[in-house]
Amino acid sequence: MRQEKIHADGRELLSGALPEGKMLRDKPAKPGRKTVTVAAGAKKGPCFQFPGGTYLEFKLDDFNITDHAHFSMLFKTVAEEGVVLYAEGPDDYEAVFLSQGKIHYLIANPSPSGVEGTSGGYYVSDAAVNNGTWLRLDLWRNWPRQRRLRGGGMENYTDTGMVLRDVAGGGEERHLDNIYHRGIEISSDIFIGGVRPTLTHVSGSTAPPSFEGMIKEMEETRNERVLSLYYLNKNGLVKRCP
């Protein structure tokens, strides 16, 4: 199986053109889990301050982001480079990182044989975002949606990509498409602010730099969970925001 590595500039990940994905038409949209009565968003997650050179790892029980997910968070930074979020599976991964001040959201989903190329997604903000203001970031991967057809009836489709909102200024950037990423498999471990150098798809020597700044109110909608209790605070360096 082809192993791809994440590099600081993200470019090396995108060898080959992205094939056009298939729309999700054959499966109905899955309703959200009904067992949790407190919806994500009702309780705001904490604010973490990242000094750089460290990260938080979340290992959440009963947490499934294998084929689709929706993360939401706010972040603030003046750094040009740094990992915001990273998660991986045996062959696939998704990464959100700053490069030259812009936010990049990369989904790598190589085909098992490697010959059909990569069914991934790559979304980059239009403008640099490292201006020290709070920005809301929403990440959608294979997110089930429905729309009414003009001739009647409903059509299922999916959203993948990111939406950025300037909390104070009100500006918004939308980078979404309806490509369904078939066969993507991401495990439930989530890395925020940096990556463990020994991860499958991370190359230790060229691992991207860690995040410097603040990240707060992290949540995931599919599992209706707020990301507050981390499994690992690497070297204890991530603090609560002052």
Ligand SMILES: [Ca+2]
């Ligand atoms: Ca895959």
